Amino acid sequence: MVAADKTLSWSYTEEFPVESEPTAQARLRGIELGTDPVSPATGAALRMLAAAGGAKSVAEVGTGTGVSGLWLLAGMGADGVLTTIDVEPEFQREARRAFDEAGYPGSHTRIIQGRASDVMPRMAAQSYDMVVLDVSPQEAAELVVQAVRMLRTGGVLAITHALWNDHVADPARRDATTVAARELGKTLRDEEGLLTSLLPVGDGLLVAVRRA
Numbered sequence: 631m632v633a634a635d636k637t638l639s640w641s642y643t644e645e646f647p648v649e650s651e652p653t654a655q656a657r658l659r660g661i662e663l664g665t666d667p668v669s670p671a672t673g674a675a676l677r678m679l680a681a682a683g684g685a686k687s688v689a690e691v692g693t694g695t696g697v698s699g700l701w702l703l704a705g706m707g708a709d710g711v712l713t714t715i716d717v718e719p720e721f722q723r724e725a726r727r728a729f730d731e732a733g734y735p736g737s738h739t740r741i742i743q744g745r746a747s748d749v750m751p752r753m754a755a756q757s758y759d760m761v762v763l764d765v766s767p768q769e770a771a772e773l774v775v776q777a778v779r780m781l782r783t784g785g786v787l788a789i790t791h792a793l794w795n796d797h798v799a800d801p802a803r804r805d806a807t808t809v810a811a812r813e814l815g816k817t818l819r820d821e822e823g824l825l826t827s828l829l830p831v832g833d834g835l836l837v838a839v840r841r842a
């Protein structure tokens with residue numbers, strides 16, 4: 631049972647994080663360009679996960695204008711490196727600007743332009759402390775095997791849009807995107823090598839720790 635005032639709590643949760651000025655600016659540019667940046671609560675959760683795991687090596691698919699990247703960098707160690715992939719060079723130029731404005735030198739970020747299905751297979755296995763997929767559920771489902779391959783034991787996988795516009799929780803919704811998000815969640819939940827949790831922040835954040 632969900633209490634009647636749950637939506638109020640969810641709104642409060644989203645308004646709770648205080649976003650840095652460069653992140654707020656990156657969010658505005660993302661909205662202008664139509665990139666759909668991660669919500670503030672999702673960003674804060676990503677930062678917390680990166681910090682809790684002492685993440686030094688993080689890979690992200692879906693750079694956009696850099697909102698999630700800035701939250702991740704804020705949680706990573708001073709010697710951390712964020713590798714972020716996107717097909718759109720225009721978005722990545724804005725992300726570069728956002729990282730510069732926030733004071734992250736180029737040595738902390740590796741921005742790769744390309745399709746994730748081409749780039750990820752060339753990335754090292756068991757080498758990343760955290761992998762974030764911020765793409766559509768169908769794309770995330772296609773990329774998840776590569777993402778897990780890249781994670782070290784104890785590393786964290788985070789996948790956005792896991793509740794897809796609140797459609798995933800409604801069994802009557804059977805469109806392809808909703809089904810992909812629902813099945814991806816259940817597949818990770820049932821995977822013995824992962825410890826999975828579904829967090830109701832933003833559009834739903836699926837988080838899994840690689841056990842072995």
Ligand SMILES: C[S@@+](CC[C@H](N)C(=O)[O-])C[C@H]1O[C@@H](n2cnc3c(N)ncnc32)[C@H](O)[C@@H]1O
Nearest residue numbers: 667668692693694695696697698716717745746
């Ligand atoms: C939701 S937006 C990312 C927003 C960003 N994480 C942020 O918080 O600012 C998704 C991004 O993924 C990129 N994208 C979608 N499919 C992709 C793929 N298969 N490979 C690489 N990038 C992809 C899009 O160009 C878009 O910029």
